Amino acid sequence: EGHLLESGGGLVQPGGSLSLSCAASGFTFSTYAMSWVRQAPGKGLEWVSTISTGGERTFYADSVKGRFTISRDNSKNTLYLQMHSLRAEDTAIYYCAKFRSPTYSLGFDIWGQGTMVTVSS
Amino acid sequence: EIVLTQSPATLSLSPGERATLSCRASQSVNYFLAWYQQKPGQAPRLLIYDASNRATGIPARFSGSGSGTDFTLTISSLEPEDFAVYYCQQRINWPLTFGGGTKVEIK
Numbered sequence: 627e628g629h630l631l632e633s634g635g636g637l638v639q640p641g642g643s644l645s646l647s648c649a650a651s652g653f654t655f656s657t658y659a660m661s662w663v664r665q666a667p668g669k670g671l672e673w674v675s676t677i678s679t680g681g682e683r684t685f686y687a688d689s690v691k692g693r694f695t696i697s698r699d700n701s702k703n704t705l706y707l708q709m710h711s712l713r714a715e716d717t718a719i720y721y722c723a724k725f726r727s728p729t730y731s732l733g734f735d736i737w738g739q740g741t742m743v744t745v746s747s
Numbered sequence: 748e749i750v751l752t753q754s755p756a757t758l759s760l761s762p763g764e765r766a767t768l769s770c771r772a773s774q775s776v777n778y779f780l781a782w783y784q785q786k787p788g789q790a791p792r793l794l795i796y797d798a799s800n801r802a803t804g805i806p807a808r809f810s811g812s813g814s815g816t817d818f819t820l821t822i823s824s825l826e827p828e829d830f831a832v833y834y835c836q837q838r839i840n841w842p843l844t845f846g847g848g849t850k851v852e853i854k
Binding site for chain 2: 739
C-alpha cells in the first residue's frame with residue numbers, strides 16, 4: 627500500500643513564501659496524477675491544485691491561482707507546492723493526495739498526514 | 748463552479764442505527780462523486796468512488812447511490828468507529844469541489 631509524507635509547513639508572515647514537499651512510496655508515483663488539498667482549522671476540505679503524471683498539465687483553485695505553483699519530480703517520487711504572497715486565509719493543514727486511477731478520477735485513495743501552514747504576523 | 752450541499756450538517760444517532768447522508772450538486776455530476784470519512788486529527792479516507800463503488804477495504808455496511816445531482820451515503824448499522832465527519836467530492840469539472848461535510852455524532 628502506498629504512503630505519502632508531507633513536509634515544509636511552518637509559520638510565515640503575510641506576503642511571505644513557503645515550499646511544501648510530499649514524498650511518495652509504495653506505488654509507481656510517475657503513473658498517477660497528484661493533488662494538494664487543504665483544510666483550514668475547524669473547516670472543511672478545499673481542493674488546491676492538481677498535476678498530471680508528467681507535469682505537463684496543472685490545475686488550480688481560483689483562490690491560489692497566480693500565487694501557488696505545483697510541480698513534481700518523478701525521479702525523486704516527490705510532489706511540491708510553492709506558495710507565494712501568502713495570506714491569513716491560506717492558514718490550513720495541507721494534504722497531498724493520490725488519485726485512485728492514473729487519470730483524475732475515482733477519488734483520492736491515499737492521503738498524507740498533512741503539514742500545517744500558519745500565516746500570521 | 749459546482750457547489751455540493753450536504754445535509755444534514757449533523758446527524759445524531761446511536762450505534763446500530765442506520766445513517767443516511769445526502770449530497771446535492773448544483774448541476775449534474777453524472778456519477779462522478781466520491782465520499783470520504785474523516786476522524787479528528789486524521790487525514791480523510793476514501794469510502795466510495797463513482798457514486799456507488801466501495802474503495803479497497805471498506806466494509807459492506809457503507810453504500811453509495813445516486814446520479815446526476817442527488818447522492819446518498821448509507822451506513823446500514825453504525826459501528827462505534829463510524830462516528831466521524833463525511834464529505835462528498837465531485838470530479839466532473841474543474842475546480843474539484845467538496846461538500847461542507849456531515850458530522851455523524853453519538854446520540
